[in-house]
Amino acid sequence: MSAEDPRTTKSVSPPGAVGRAVAQWMALDDRRRSSEGLVLWLGGTAVWVALTRIAAGWTPLSLVPVAAGSVMGLVGLGWFVWAGVRSRRRDLDQTARAVDQAGHTRELLRTALSIEAGSASGDAGLAEDTLHQATSKLSTLAPLADRPVRVPPAGIAGLVVGAALAFVPMPPVESIPAASTPGTAPRSATAPAASARVDAPAGTVDEAQPGGQTTADATPSGSGDRTSQGGARSGQSDGTTGSQGQSAASGEAVGAEADGAASAGVGSSGGEARDAGTSGTEEQGAISAGGPSGPREEADAADAEADAPVASEDGRSMSSPVGQTAAETDAVRSDQATLGMSGDTPDDQDAQTRDVAGTLGMPLDGPQFFDAEEEADGEQDGKGGAGGWTVGLSQPGRGGVNDASGSTWRTEAGLDDPPDWTDAPTEWVDAAWQDSPAGVIRRVRGGEAGGAGSAAYQEAWHRYAAVAEADAAADEVPAGRRDLVRAYFLAIAPPETP
Amino acid sequence: MSPDHPPKGPSSPSPTERIARAQESLARLEAGIRRVYIGQDGLLHDVLTGLVAGGHLLLEGSPGLGKTLLVKTLADCLGLRFSRIQFTPDLMPADITGGPSMVETPTGGTALQFRPGPVFAHVLLADEINRGTPKTQSALLEAMAERAVTVAGERRLLEPPFFVLATQNPIEMEGTYPLPEAQLDRFMFKLQVPFPTLDVLKRIGSQTTRNKLPEAERVMDRLELLEVQQLAADLTVPEHVFDFAGRLVLATHPESDIGPEMVRTAVRFGASPRAMQALVRAGRARALMAGQPRVTTDDVRAVAPLVLTHRVVLGFEAQLDRIGATDVVEAVLAKVTG
Numbered sequence: 001m002s003a004e005d006p007r008t009t010k011s012v013s014p015p016g017a018v019g020r021a022v023a024q025w026m027a028l029d030d031r032r033r034s035s036e037g038l039v040l041w042l043g044g045t046a047v048w049v050a051l052t053r054i055a056a057g058w059t060p061l062s063l064v065p066v067a068a069g070s071v072m073g074l075v076g077l078g079w080f081v082w083a084g085v086r087s088r089r090r091d092l093d094q095t096a097r098a099v100d101q102a103g104h105t106r107e108l109l110r111t112a113l114s115i116e117a118g119s120a121s122g123d124a125g126l127a128e129d130t131l132h133q134a135t136s137k138l139s140t141l142a143p144l145a146d147r148p149v150r151v152p153p154a155g156i157a158g159l160v161v162g163a164a165l166a167f168v169p170m171p172p173v174e175s176i177p178a179a180s181t182p183g184t185a186p187r188s189a190t191a192p193a194a195s196a197r198v199d200a201p202a203g204t205v206d207e208a209q210p211g212g213q214t215t216a217d218a219t220p221s222g223s224g225d226r227t228s229q230g231g232a233r234s235g236q237s238d239g240t241t242g243s244q245g246q247s248a249a250s251g252e253a254v255g256a257e258a259d260g261a262a263s264a265g266v267g268s269s270g271g272e273a274r275d276a277g278t279s280g281t282e283e284q285g286a287i288s289a290g291g292p293s294g295p296r297e298e299a300d301a302a303d304a305e306a307d308a309p310v311a312s313e314d315g316r317s318m319s320s321p322v323g324q325t326a327a328e329t330d331a332v333r334s335d336q337a338t339l340g341m342s343g344d345t346p347d348d349q350d351a352q353t354r355d356v357a358g359t360l361g362m363p364l365d366g367p368q369f370f371d372a373e374e375e376a377d378g379e380q381d382g383k384g385g386a387g388g389w390t391v392g393l394s395q396p397g398r399g400g401v402n403d404a405s406g407s408t409w410r411t412e413a414g415l416d417d418p419p420d421w422t423d424a425p426t427e428w429v430d431a432a433w434q435d436s437p438a439g440v441i442r443r444v445r446g447g448e449a450g451g452a453g454s455a456a457y458q459e460a461w462h463r464y465a466a467v468a469e470a471d472a473a474a475d476e477v478p479a480g481r482r483d484l485v486r487a488y489f490l491a492i493a494p495p496e497t498p
Numbered sequence: 499m500s501p502d503h504p505p506k507g508p509s510s511p512s513p514t515e516r517i518a519r520a521q522e523s524l525a526r527l528e529a530g531i532r533r534v535y536i537g538q539d540g541l542l543h544d545v546l547t548g549l550v551a552g553g554h555l556l557l558e559g560s561p562g563l564g565k566t567l568l569v570k571t572l573a574d575c576l577g578l579r580f581s582r583i584q585f586t587p588d589l590m591p592a593d594i595t596g597g598p599s600m601v602e603t604p605t606g607g608t609a610l611q612f613r614p615g616p617v618f619a620h621v622l623l624a625d626e627i628n629r630g631t632p633k634t635q636s637a638l639l640e641a642m643a644e645r646a647v648t649v650a651g652e653r654r655l656l657e658p659p660f661f662v663l664a665t666q667n668p669i670e671m672e673g674t675y676p677l678p679e680a681q682l683d684r685f686m687f688k689l690q691v692p693f694p695t696l697d698v699l700k701r702i703g704s705q706t707t708r709n710k711l712p713e714a715e716r717v718m719d720r721l722e723l724l725e726v727q728q729l730a731a732d733l734t735v736p737e738h739v740f741d742f743a744g745r746l747v748l749a750t751h752p753e754s755d756i757g758p759e760m761v762r763t764a765v766r767f768g769a770s771p772r773a774m775q776a777l778v779r780a781g782r783a784r785a786l787m788a789g790q791p792r793v794t795t796d797d798v799r800a801v802a803p804l805v806l807t808h809r810v811v812l813g814f815e816a817q818l819d820r821i822g823a824t825d826v827v828e829a830v831l832a833k834v835t836g
Contacts, residue, residue: 107738107792107795110738111736115734123733125513126732126734129512129513133791
């Protein structure tokens with residue numbers, strides 16, 4: 001075993017047979033080391049990629065395996081780089097030293113290299129004898145046999161684990177973009193657009209792209225393809241009611257002349273979905289009839305702003321509703337928080353109150369109560385009468401409107417009947433939501449296709465409206481704020497709600 | 499390759515044969531010494547290594563361990579001229595080197611004639627050298643280093659081989675004069691003479707208590723010894739062995755950054771460049787005795803404790819921490835060997 005510092009040993013390039021053989025071994029050894037490092041790197045990368053794919057939900061728990069895979073990949077990469085650097089630092093002398101150690105040749109090759117380089121001292125005859133011994137020994141030495149390529153077990157394990165993880169199905173967790181923190185979200189925040197791709201007449205959701213553009217391909221029965229893209233865009237708010245925004249947020253793919261066509265998921269109602277129609281920007285959501293029998297329609301740009309959840313009471317001011325279990329109440333409040341219904345400052349709430357009241361045509365000088373008679377009378381013109389409010393409230397603005405009963409649907413131009421998405425397949429899923437206390441919220445998937453008319457949306461609305469009504473009736477809630485709560489839920493009510 | 503000697507002619511023995519013959523001669527010498535000197539195998543091997551390397555040896559051990567017998571037997575087996583100097587405080591330098599003396603000329607007159615001292619020998623035993631005064635001890639400096647003696651302004655060369663074996667008693671410190679570092683550095687090895695084992699003691703009791711003691715026989719002549727020494731000097735030493743030896747020497751210096759921490763705290767002065775020479779020469783001798791035509795780092799490592807221990811000057815902190823030179827050298831070897 002040699003012990004001198006390799007840095008002080010001169011690198012020589014001997015012309016002799018020993019030098020050539022050692023140089024060849026050095027090249028082979030370099031390739032061996034690089035191969036080992038490459039395998040380790042591939043293994044780490046495979047694990048990292050697989051874990052990243054599985055943990056696409058990016059829950060806090062999923063970050064652990066992702067981080068572990070990342071570390072493993074980085075270690076492998078470091079190994080690979082280190083092996084490369086080390087092989088470049090090694091010289092013939094160090095390679096000969098390694099071969100001598102493996103072959104137990106008592107530094108024969110190193111000495112021969114030194115003799116060939118002329119750096120050895122001693123009698124010429126003895127030196128020739130040493131060279132002869134080294135040359136004879138070359139044929140018996142097999143450095144690769146003594147130092148075979150050993151694939152790093154960690155690399156193999158990484159490849160196996162990565163391959164195995166590739167067969168693990170991704171969990172049904174949707175990635176929802178983080179909403180603005182309640183109370184701090186700017187009112188002009190652009191609502192994230194939910195992507196809804198409806199291929200079937202009933203409308204199904206293929207995927208939801210966090211923060212991406214909304215793409216909704218709706219194909220009404222027998223009417224060919226209808227495509228509506230409602231992207232959230234900046235624009236001036238024209239005071240459109242929250243119901244419009246929410247309607248679009250629920251995945252309404254009609255989009256044609258619908259105010260607040262900017263689609264947003266249910267959980268994204270905390271912001272404002274703006275369309276730039278009023279500012280001259282053309283609405284991207286055009287309805288096209290791609291089918292053989294369906295007329296091609298183009299939806300004009302909807303220049304309205306969906307300012308949905310502007311009026312909500314802080315959950316702390318609501319008492320527990322009668323008949324609601326604590327768990328349900330917590331769940332609802334969690335969703336309320338998700339919906340941006342809490343956390344607003346008093347100033348914000350006042351401003352929201354004015355906005356909503358103005359939008360809905362509500363007087364600001366006093367509370368407006370639910371008027372059953374007016375509800376029965378219906379026939380709201382959709383322009384926001386100052387009287388009572390009913391489910392299926394007419395939608396002011398230039399978008400599609402419902403009549404007061406919500407039983408019919410017509411566009412402003414009256415050219416089209418509303419699609420029937422009541423039976424659209426929807427399902428409740430758990431979705432990661434970092435702003436929720438539990439980190440997960442319940443979300444209606446498919447509701448984007450069914451819109452406000454879907455069964456799941458109706459279920460959610462009834463459930464939340466009951467809790468909100470019970471909470472708003474509490475004494476702690478100012479009277480003026482109670483109507484805001486009611487107005488909010490009325491505004492987002494399903495069309496067929498009586 | 500930088501040949502130190504021209505290639506031998508066709509009739510010259512091959513290097514392998516030369517090495518084999520040297521090994522055979524050294525084996526005969528060792529066997530001859532063992533007939534008289536019982537036990538101490540390691541010590542005998544080290545003494546022969548120093549002899550082949552052409553270095554001087556300092557033997558340190560308790561009285562009665564056979565130091566003088568070993569040297570006397572070695573000289574007898576080699577057929578070399580042997581001298582013994584018993585160092586005492588009143589010993590004068592001229593008692594070692596010799597000097598001019600008044601002699602009667604054939605014509606009846608008188609003249610000054612140089613009378614060689616005991617230093618003019620092939621094997622010189624300086625018994626209990628630490629009992630001599632520093633002035634007397636220094637009389638050996640020139641002879642040991644330059645193999646020459648200058649007396650009355652005239653320089654006289656010593657006939658090779660010149661081999662000094664000095665002994666000193668470590669347990670009797672009163673009335674002794676520790677060897678100065680300069681003189682210690684001239685000894686290639688400092689060998690500790692261990693106490694014999696029970697088996698050796700039994701053999702000593704059975705073989706040396708009869709009236710007729712075994713006598714040493716001449717098994718090797720002077721020229722043969724010189725040839726062996728020359729062959730050892732011709733062995734191939736590759737560059738990495740020089741590198742290793744040099745790092746060993748540097749590591750004994752407290753100001754060096756390649757040595758262990760112990761050196762920085764316990765050592766006052768490290769080994770000299772003469773230690774480097776001794777390492778390489780002793781490594782060559784060891785390789786030859788092993789039948790190898792080249793010197794390896796293992797050879798240097800094996801002789802390093804013998805070469806470096808007495809060349810390391812310890813400081814006061816080493817005494818406080820009970821750190822010996824042997825500990826320092828072991829730490830140096832561990833650090834440099836890595």
